Amino acid sequence: MIAKEFDVSISTVSKALKDSHEISEEVKERIKAFAKYYHYKPNSLALNLRNQKTKTIGIIIPQIVHHFFTKVISGIEHVANEKGYNVMICMSMDSYEKEVLNMDMLANGVVDGIIVSVAKETEEKGDYTHFKDLINNGIPLVMFDRVIDEINCNKVLTNDVDGGYLATKHLINIGCKRIAILTTPDYVSVGTLRKEGYENAINNSNLPLNKNLIVKIDEKLEIEEQIKKLFSLKNLPDGIFAVNEIYAAIAMKIATKKGLKIPEDISILGFTDGLISQFSSPSLSTVAQHGNTMGQKAIELLLNEIDSQETDYQFRTKIVETDLILRESTKKLKYNSIK
Amino acid sequence: MIAKEFDVSISTVSKALKDSHEISEEVKERIKAFAKYYHYKPNSLALNLRNQKTKTIGIIIPQIVHHFFTKVISGIEHVANEKGYNVMICMSMDSYEKEVLNMDMLANGVVDGIIVSVAKETEEKGDYTHFKDLINNGIPLVMFDRVIDEINCNKVLTNDVDGGYLATKHLINIGCKRIAILTTPDYVSVGTLRKEGYENAINNSNLPLNKNLIVKIDEKLEIEEQIKKLFSLKNLPDGIFAVNEIYAAIAMKIATKKGLKIPEDISILGFTDGLISQFSSPSLSTVAQHGNTMGQKAIELLLNEIDSQETDYQFRTKIVETDLILRESTKKLKYNSIK
DNA sequence: CTGTTAGCGCATTCAA
DNA sequence: TTGAATGCGCTAACAG
Numbered sequence: 001m002i003a004k005e006f007d008v009s010i011s012t013v014s015k016a017l018k019d020s021h022e023i024s025e026e027v028k029e030r031i032k033a034f035a036k037y038y039h040y041k042p043n044s045l046a047l048n049l050r051n052q053k054t055k056t057i058g059i060i061i062p063q064i065v066h067h068f069f070t071k072v073i074s075g076i077e078h079v080a081n082e083k084g085y086n087v088m089i090c091m092s093m094d095s096y097e098k099e100v101l102n103m104d105m106l107a108n109g110v111v112d113g114i115i116v117s118v119a120k121e122t123e124e125k126g127d128y129t130h131f132k133d134l135i136n137n138g139i140p141l142v143m144f145d146r147v148i149d150e151i152n153c154n155k156v157l158t159n160d161v162d163g164g165y166l167a168t169k170h171l172i173n174i175g176c177k178r179i180a181i182l183t184t185p186d187y188v189s190v191g192t193l194r195k196e197g198y199e200n201a202i203n204n205s206n207l208p209l210n211k212n213l214i215v216k217i218d219e220k221l222e223i224e225e226q227i228k229k230l231f232s233l234k235n236l237p238d239g240i241f242a243v244n245e246i247y248a249a250i251a252m253k254i255a256t257k258k259g260l261k262i263p264e265d266i267s268i269l270g271f272t273d274g275l276i277s278q279f280s281s282p283s284l285s286t287v288a289q290h291g292n293t294m295g296q297k298a299i300e301l302l303l304n305e306i307d308s309q310e311t312d313y314q315f316r317t318k319i320v321e322t323d324l325i326l327r328e329s330t331k332k333l334k335y336n337s338i339k
Numbered sequence: 340m341i342a343k344e345f346d347v348s349i350s351t352v353s354k355a356l357k358d359s360h361e362i363s364e365e366v367k368e369r370i371k372a373f374a375k376y377y378h379y380k381p382n383s384l385a386l387n388l389r390n391q392k393t394k395t396i397g398i399i400i401p402q403i404v405h406h407f408f409t410k411v412i413s414g415i416e417h418v419a420n421e422k423g424y425n426v427m428i429c430m431s432m433d434s435y436e437k438e439v440l441n442m443d444m445l446a447n448g449v450v451d452g453i454i455v456s457v458a459k460e461t462e463e464k465g466d467y468t469h470f471k472d473l474i475n476n477g478i479p480l481v482m483f484d485r486v487i488d489e490i491n492c493n494k495v496l497t498n499d500v501d502g503g504y505l506a507t508k509h510l511i512n513i514g515c516k517r518i519a520i521l522t523t524p525d526y527v528s529v530g531t532l533r534k535e536g537y538e539n540a541i542n543n544s545n546l547p548l549n550k551n552l553i554v555k556i557d558e559k560l561e562i563e564e565q566i567k568k569l570f571s572l573k574n575l576p577d578g579i580f581a582v583n584e585i586y587a588a589i590a591m592k593i594a595t596k597k598g599l600k601i602p603e604d605i606s607i608l609g610f611t612d613g614l615i616s617q618f619s620s621p622s623l624s625t626v627a628q629h630g631n632t633m634g635q636k637a638i639e640l641l642l643n644e645i646d647s648q649e650t651d652y653q654f655r656t657k658i659v660e661t662d663l664i665l666r667e668s669t670k671k672l673k674y675n676s677i678k
Numbered sequence: 679c680t681g682t683t684a685g686c687g688c689a690t691t692c693a694a
Numbered sequence: 695t696t697g698a699a700t701g702c703g704c705t706a707a708c709a710g
């Protein structure tokens with residue numbers, strides 16, 4: 001403000017800029033013109049301290065290089081900006097420690113609320129005190145995709161079970177008899193839920209649930225080797241449901257190398273509609289997750305909580321449905337009467 | 340601090356926490372223990388205002404969904420965190436207006452320095468006043484990848500010309516005679532530089548430079564249609580250099596559909612070592628850009644400038660070299676004697 | 679209609 | 695060795 005003292009006091013300027021009714025039109029005009037001319041902007045730092053809020057929200061995600069997360073971020077950014085908020089992104093690298101560090105930092109007044117997708121290591125470890133502390137400190141939190149049941153907060157998630165069901169059901173419908181699943185270890189919530197959908201679909205059909213066809217990938221080991229085992233079975237699978245597109249792409253590659261034709265000999269279906277799915281050849285049929293929508297829902301819930309004055313604020317869990325995107329890696333449905 | 344007044348004054352506490360020599364050991368111990376017990380953390384907002392710095396740096400990129408940018412961000416984040424800085428990410432969506440908005444916001448005390456890759460629209464428009472203003476305001480700026488020559492600041496860039504040369508030269512070496520290039524409109528600096536490398540390589544060989552083989556993709560139109568034209572030439576190309584992996588992937592798809600064998604009939608080489616390149620089949624030979632390294636260099640330059648007291652600070656431009664990654668989409672080199 | 683004051687939370691003089 | 699005062703830039707309450 002300082003320099004503005006070309007004739008009036010500092011607070012007069014402040015009021016004029018805020019169009020206060022208690023300042024004469026003439027002075028307001030002059031001051032506004034002056035401010036505009038010099039591109040005056042109230043200092044954010046001072047405002048932050050004064051208002052005890054920063055108009056920025058924090059996001060903690062495991063990895064920014066995952067296409068799905070970038071879609072979510074885009075969704076968040078878009079509506080956040082619209083509402084005058086900025087976005088601060090942190091990566092936990094799937095590490096518990098980095099997640100805690102990031103939270104501490106964000107919680108210290110840097111941010112008005114936090115959106116997080118839980119690190120794998122945190123899920124594995126099961127220590128959620130940092131989330132509880134955050135909530136106790138009154139900082140709004142929303143979890144998306146990888147969420148913790150026992151934490152009471154707003155949540156946005158993919159209907160993973162349904163997605164897994166949809167995918168598997170489709171493989172059944174196109175005539176696959178031996179359907180394998182490439183999934184994650186049990187502690188990764190989303191993988192496990194998708195597997196649940198897979199199992200439901202198999203059980204609802206007249207196909208047997210075959211343990212040999214369930215492959216839980218341990219990412220600390222060589223992924224390719226683990227998938228290859230599936231192809232050394234005496235009875236090869238004729239359908240594969242992979243809980244992410246990387247596993248699906250690797251499976252396609254191995255299948256092709258083994259001389260199998262996709263989709264004639266084996267149909268492959270992934271999860272998440274990323275770049276790989278679109279641009280691989282054959283292009284990959286997949287379960288679309290609508291990351292953008294998830295991001296939007298998440299930020300809407302968060303801003304809603306931030307703005308809310310209610311003492312008995314009710315947390316909500318929004319489920320974002322999945323869609324099947326059929327491309328070239330799965331056989332065409334023979335009779336469109338099948339359901 | 341307030342609550343700490345369990346026996347001493349507010350400033351004593353402040354000093355004790357900073358391990359000031361002018362406080363007795365005993366009191367320091369007690370206060371520190373107390374602070375630790377209650378997880379006391381000095382409020383960032385107050386510190387920011389007091390110190391006139393935020394220990395966070397801003398990044399403005401065109402699109403977060405591009406794999407290359409996520410690699411750069413990862414690189415930046417990593418070393419920023421190490422040095423105690425946080426990172427605020429904004430997207431310009433390749434729009435001039437959003438770029439300016441983001442800069443204004445970041446420049447207003449929110450951030451100690453800015454790293455940017457220029458929006459396409461800004462390059463097209465040629466209006467760089469927002470960058471000049473930023474620099475005049477004394478806010479450190481570093482540009483990476485898509486940079487503006489006439490702006491005087493630290494820069495990090497890919498050796499695009501060399502990358503284009505390397506790629507094209509390799510296609511020549513494996514015996515391609517009619518090498519096409521899929522590039523961007525002229526105003527996109529990186530595309531144009533890669534094309535320059537392409538032209539250099541062609542001119543250095545005994546192949547003719549054929550205008551028909553240079554395709555400038557206009558992303559406002561259907562990309563696929565524009566690439567298809569290449570395949571309706573009477574003389575088909577036997578090699579394609581694409582300035583990004585999307586164009587390369589689309590070209591592969593079209594070629595396959597036209598019944599061409601990759602790499603026997605046509606070799607295809609992309610730019611940027613993203614997921615598509617790794618997981619497409621055939622996997623894509625490509626020019627690796629080392630996004631991580633670029634990010635690291637960028638943040639190092641920025642922090643260097645922030646810390647620098649020198650009045651005659653010299654700006655630098657770091658060039659990150661590219662590497663050829665040979666996979667399945669290009670023919671093998673016949674004699675490894677060729678250079 | 680305009681100006682003065684106080685305080686957001688901290689660290690840094692300077693005085694005791 | 696400790697504490698009181700000041701200011702970072704701003705706004706809202708209160709005075710004039």
